Amino acid sequence: METKRLPSGVEMPVLGLGVYQMKPGHETEQAIEWAFEAGYRHIDTAMMYRNEESVGAAIRRSGLPRDEVFVTTKILPTRRNAKEQLEQSLRKLDLDHVDLYLIHWPLPLGNASLWRRLESLRESGLAREIGVSNFGRRRLESLLPDAALQPAVNQVLFNPFRYCRAILDYCREKGIVFEAYSPLARGKGLDDPAIVAVAERHGRTPAQVVLRWAVQHGAIVIPKSSRQERIRENAQIFDFELSGEDIAALDALDRTGGTAKARF
Numbered sequence: 001m002e003t004k005r006l007p008s009g010v011e012m013p014v015l016g017l018g019v020y021q022m023k024p025g026h027e028t029e030q031a032i033e034w035a036f037e038a039g040y041r042h043i044d045t046a047m048m049y050r051n052e053e054s055v056g057a058a059i060r061r062s063g064l065p066r067d068e069v070f071v072t073t074k075i076l077p078t079r080r081n082a083k084e085q086l087e088q089s090l091r092k093l094d095l096d097h098v099d100l101y102l103i104h105w106p107l108p109l110g111n112a113s114l115w116r117r118l119e120s121l122r123e124s125g126l127a128r129e130i131g132v133s134n135f136g137r138r139r140l141e142s143l144l145p146d147a148a149l150q151p152a153v154n155q156v157l158f159n160p161f162r163y164c165r166a167i168l169d170y171c172r173e174k175g176i177v178f179e180a181y182s183p184l185a186r187g188k189g190l191d192d193p194a195i196v197a198v199a200e201r202h203g204r205t206p207a208q209v210v211l212r213w214a215v216q217h218g219a220i221v222i223p224k225s226s227r228q229e230r231i232r233e234n235a236q237i238f239d240f241e242l243s244g245e246d247i248a249a250l251d252a253l254d255r256t257g258g259t260a261k262a263r264f
Helices: 026-037 052-062 082-093 111-124 137-146 165-174 193-202 206-216 228-235 244-251
Strands: 003-005 011-013 042-044 070-075 100-103 130-133 153-157 177-181
Touching: 011 070, 026 052, 026 228, 042 052, 052 070, 052 082, 070 082, 082 111, 100 111, 100 153, 111 130, 111 137, 130 137, 137 165, 153 165, 165 177, 193 206, 193 244, 206 228, 206 244
Parallel strands: 042 070, 070 100, 100 130, 130 153, 153 177
Antiparallel strands: 003 011
C-alpha cells in the first residue's frame, strides 16, 4: 500500500476506509474486517460519527499490530475541551493514541486557540499528528501565522466534480498533505460519459478511475462503503495509471471553478 510521510515521520496510507454514516455495531465492524482483508490499513472515523467503539472492536478482532493500522478521528470544534474529547475517543477506540487528530470543521472565530490545544495533544503523544478538515485557503491563511506547528493534513471534499484546485495547490505549496473525503461523490455522477470513457479505455470501473484521478493529483483518499465487493474494488487502484489526456478529461468535470473554498 502506498503511503505519504507526515512531518513527524509517520507514514499515512494513501487509501483508507471512511466510516461516515455507518451504523455502530455489525455494519461498521464488518466493513472494517473486509477492508483489512483487502489490504487497507487506514480507518477514518470521528466523534460525531458515533461509531468509534465499533472501529476499536474491529481493530482488536483483526489481530493486526497497532503500528500497522493508521487511525484518524476528529474533534467536535464547538466543544473546546480538546484533551477530554480525545481521551473519550481513545477510551471508545481502546487505544492509547491516534495517528491523526483533526479539527472536524472551522469555526467563525477561535480556530487558533483550538489549534494550540491540538498542538499540546501532539506533544503529549496522545496524537501522533494533527490536522484540519474542511479548511479552505482563507481559513488556513488565518491559522498558520500563529501556529507553532502547521497542520499535517487538510481533509476536504474533493472529487472530479469538486476539483478545488486552489486548495490543493495551496496545501502543496505549504507542505500540507491533502486528503479527499467523498472522493466518489457518493456514487453520483459515476455514469458521466467522460468517466465511463476513461474507465473503458483502461478496463476499469468508473469508481477505480475516479479514485486513481485523485491519487494522481497527490491526494489521500478515504472512500466509504460497507459492501465487500466495493471495498475490494476500491483497493485496486495502484496497478494502473491515467494519461494526461485522461486527467484533463476528468478535471473538466469540475463545477467549482477551482475555488479556494471548502464546504465551510
